[in-house]
Amino acid sequence: MKNDLERAFEEARRRDAIELEWLGASIQGRPTFAEAELLDRRGIPSCHVWKIPRNEAPVHLTAIDALRRWQAGACAMCSASPRRLLVDHCHRTGLVRGLLCTSCNTAEGLQSAPSFVAYRERPPAVILGVEEMYGSPWGEEIAPSDASPEERTQRNAAHVDAAEGLFAGITDRFRPECADG
Missing domain, CATH: 1.20.5 (Single alpha-helices involved in coiled-coils or other helix-helix interfaces)
Known part of the structure; x- marks a missing residue:
């Protein structure tokens, strides 16, 4: 008989395999930070040129987890890979949009540049077809x-x-x- 630890490792390997199959080659060939700057000048957020997984996100992933896997540590706007990405959300609806670096997250709230408008109209969550409410710092959803x-x-x-x-x-x-x- 398998013990609990062996079953947990098996389940983790099973989920990893499902996620790898879902992602496929979608995280390869992404624009560099310099290339993303050129896209920005044309009004295109970096995530709009990334490959999109063919299937729906695995059911065991929350929307934020699916975004983390797909974005693979890269900012959806500038493709930078900082140590930490912030969860960007719409303050009107409370819905999570994507993961941004600190600079882009700050600029997103202040910018009306075409690339930010395009990002708001088609954020990574919409691209992946996932939806999740942003939680408040007090541990509750902003709006259920x-x-x-x-x-x-x-x-x-x-x-x-x-x-x-x-x-x-x-x-x-x-x-x-x-x-x-």
């Missing part, structure tokens, strides 16, 4: 997936209001009109 659009909007607005209230005293110090002198 079964919430109506009105409930999502209200709940997301409450989170934004709470964040603004929390950081108001801090951010005011950085506004030019608040500076001493």
